[in-house]
Amino acid sequence: MLKQGLSVKIGQSLSMTPQLQQAIRLLQLSSIELxxxxxxxxxxxxxxxxxxxTSNEADTNNDEQTTDTSxxxxxxxxxxxxxxxxxxxxxxxxxxxxxxxxxxxxxSDLIDTLHSAPVTLRDHLQEQVELSQLSAIDKEIASTIIxxxxxxxxxxxxTEQIFSSLEExxxxxKDEVDAILQYIQHLDPVGIGARDLAEALLLQLKHYHSDHLxxxxxYDLLKKHLDLVEKRDYKSIKRELKLDTDQFENLMKLIQxxxxxxxxxxxxxxxxxxxxxxxxxxIKEQWVASLNQETLPELQINRYYSNMLSTVANKTDKAYLKxxxxxxxxxxxxxxxxxxxILNVANAIIEKQAAFLRYGEEAMKPLIxxxxxxQLELHESTISRVTTQKYMHTPRGVYEFKYFxxxxxxxxxxxxxxxxxxxxxxxxxxxxxxPKKPLSDNKLTNLLKEQGINVARRTVAKYREAMNIxxxxxxxxxx
Numbered sequence: 001m002l003k004q005g006l007s008v009k010i011g012q013s014l015s016m017t018p019q020l021q022q023a024i025r026l027l028q029l030s031s032i033e034l035x036x037x038x039x040x041x042x043x044x045x046x047x048x049x050x051x052x053x054t055s056n057e058a059d060t061n062n063d064e065q066t067t068d069t070s071x072x073x074x075x076x077x078x079x080x081x082x083x084x085x086x087x088x089x090x091x092x093x094x095x096x097x098x099x100x101x102x103x104x105x106x107x108s109d110l111i112d113t114l115h116s117a118p119v120t121l122r123d124h125l126q127e128q129v130e131l132s133q134l135s136a137i138d139k140e141i142a143s144t145i146i147x148x149x150x151x152x153x154x155x156x157x158x159t160e161q162i163f164s165s166l167e168e169x170x171x172x173x174k175d176e177v178d179a180i181l182q183y184i185q186h187l188d189p190v191g192i193g194a195r196d197l198a199e200a201l202l203l204q205l206k207h208y209h210s211d212h213l214x215x216x217x218x219y220d221l222l223k224k225h226l227d228l229v230e231k232r233d234y235k236s237i238k239r240e241l242k243l244d245t246d247q248f249e250n251l252m253k254l255i256q257x258x259x260x261x262x263x264x265x266x267x268x269x270x271x272x273x274x275x276x277x278x279x280x281x282x283i284k285e286q287w288v289a290s291l292n293q294e295t296l297p298e299l300q301i302n303r304y305y306s307n308m309l310s311t312v313a314n315k316t317d318k319a320y321l322k323x324x325x326x327x328x329x330x331x332x333x334x335x336x337x338x339x340x341x342i343l344n345v346a347n348a349i350i351e352k353q354a355a356f357l358r359y360g361e362e363a364m365k366p367l368i369x370x371x372x373x374x375q376l377e378l379h380e381s382t383i384s385r386v387t388t389q390k391y392m393h394t395p396r397g398v399y400e401f402k403y404f405x406x407x408x409x410x411x412x413x414x415x416x417x418x419x420x421x422x423x424x425x426x427x428x429x430x431x432x433x434x435p436k437k438p439l440s441d442n443k444l445t446n447l448l449k450e451q452g453i454n455v456a457r458r459t460v461a462k463y464r465e466a467m468n469i470x471x472x473x474x475x476x477x478x479x
Contacts, residue, residue: 023334027341027382030389031275031295034335038297041331047305047321048328051298121153121192121266122146128187134180137170141180145193153192153200153263155181191262198226204258214251217241221251229255232473256477276393278346280357287357289346289392291339299332301325341378345386348372349404350394356404357394361424366416367405409455417453423463425451430469438472 029037042048129142144166148157163177185193190207194200201222209215221229221241228237238248278289309321349372355363369387373380387401406419429447433439439447441464445457461471469475 019330019334022330023337024385026334026338028385028388029338031277031292031391033389034295034338035297038299038335041328045324045328045331047302047324048331049300049302051300119266121151121263122149124266125149125184125187125192129184134183137172138176138180140170141166141172141177142184145177145181145184149184149193149263151263151267152261153189153194155193155195158195189259189262189265191259194262197260198222200260200262201226201255201258204262205254208257209254212254214247214254217243217247217251218254221255274391274398276391276398277342278390278392280346280350280392280394282395287350287354289343289350291343292393296335296339299328299335301328301332341382341386342390344376345372345383345401346390346392348375349392349401353404357396360396362421362428364404364406364418364420364424366407366409366418368407369405409453409459419463422448422453422455423467425453426460426463427467427469430464430475433475435475435477438475440472443472 026034026037042050125146126143129139129146132139134142141162144162145155148155148162150156159174159177159181163172163174166172166177181193185191185203186207191200191203194203202219205215205218205222209218212218221237225237225240228240234248234252237243237251238245241248241251243251275295276292277295278291281288281290305321306325309318309325312318312321349367350357352367352371353365355365369380369383372378373383376383387405390401392399392401392404403420406421409417409419409422425448426444429439429444441457441461444460444464445455448455448460464471
């Protein structure tokens with residue numbers, strides 16, 4: 001029995017030809033990765049070209065007719081590629097495409113990059129230091145301190161360590177480092193260079209609110225009872241500071257006006273530009289998917305080189321041309337297969353989720369990979385690869401294919417509701433809540449039950465957290 005199992009496994013591996021591996025890999029690439037893959041193949045295979053790269057507009061079919069007589073029967077490309085298999089059982093799916101971009105950068109490109117680069121917190125602080133009246137030694141101390149300030153604005157090294165690193169070089173005293181740190185802590189944005197949260201908040205409190213009626217209470221709270229703020233132990237805060245309700249609410253508004261991460265305004269998140277793979281249109285009351293042609297360059301066999309196959313005499317040259325023609329054909333066929341599979345999956349998704357396109361998230365239906373796999377007669381792993389890093393442009397926005405899949409939750413009527421729809425309901429309820437009396441997870445659970453949705457409180461909490469929505473205690477505002 002062991003020997004038989006082994007022979008089956010070997011048979012599977014042998015059936016995965018390089019051409020089939022390529023077809024599978026193309027299927028899971030994003031549109032951007034596909035463009036890179038196409039360019040690499042064009043650069044390495046002279047027989048493959050874009051239709052718009054040549055003035056000879058002959059189509060691929062004519063090219064194939066020219067060279068078919070020189071291609072052996074065993075090399076004929078099948079109409080359908082058998083890419084539908086559970087690849088994880090055979091291959092490591094972590095295929096990676098190489099980036100062959102040039103390392104040379106022109107001066108103008110470098111200048112454009114410098115001008116477009118976002119200003120970091122350290123850049124902003126360093127600029128203020130350079131424009132100051134500090135001495136050269138003090139500026140060097142300041143630069144060293146700034147190098148130890150993280151993107152959120154906190155000092156990550158002790159002044160003792162900073163002094164130790166500069167003592168012999170600059171012949172300075174420890175109090176000089178302390179003085180320059182105090183100088184930096186008053187630069188913009190206020191609160192920079194703090195060693196902990198309490199210090200960051202206190203620096204802002206002193207700078208902005210030194211004349212506030214509740215300054216002393218706020219100072220005591222941050223200096224002595226910050227743990228109560230973090231725990232949101234409001235009763236203990238009122239008791240320790242001897243505040244009435246109005247004073248307490250005004251104090252909390254003051255504390256909430258302070259920034260716990262003073263450097264975060266200089267944290268630049270990377271902007272991701274998504275190119276949709278398909279567009280969704282409504283034609284005669286029916287939703288239809290179409291491929292984004294801008295991401296699909298038309299490819300063909302180079303006629304000039306393919307015609308040489310019938311005239312070249314050198315065996316090595318003939319074999320080279322023949323091999324590259326066949327590789328180009330496989331590549332074109334693999335891309336066509338990828339496009340057709342993506343389109344079929346997209347149409348199956350919008351057929352299942354037509355209510356979402358019309359009414360929004362609350363109308364999302366339960367859908368799992370197995371549902372589409374059975375409908376399209378494909379393996380679940382194939383559906384998984386097709387729906388990863390593929391995007392759909394709909395009238396309601398751009399979504400990754402995977403967005404349309406979610407588990408189901410029972411309703412009181414015996415039906416089912418998708419997890420995505422329930423999340424939308426929770427978000428809608430929280431958006432409409434009274435900020436002074438936010439809805440607890442228990443209350444949200446009861447409100448959902450009133451709408452016929454049977455869901456546990458812990459599930460509501462999980463969905464809320466998945467949407468990065470704070471708990472009711474943290475959402476409460478004192479306005």
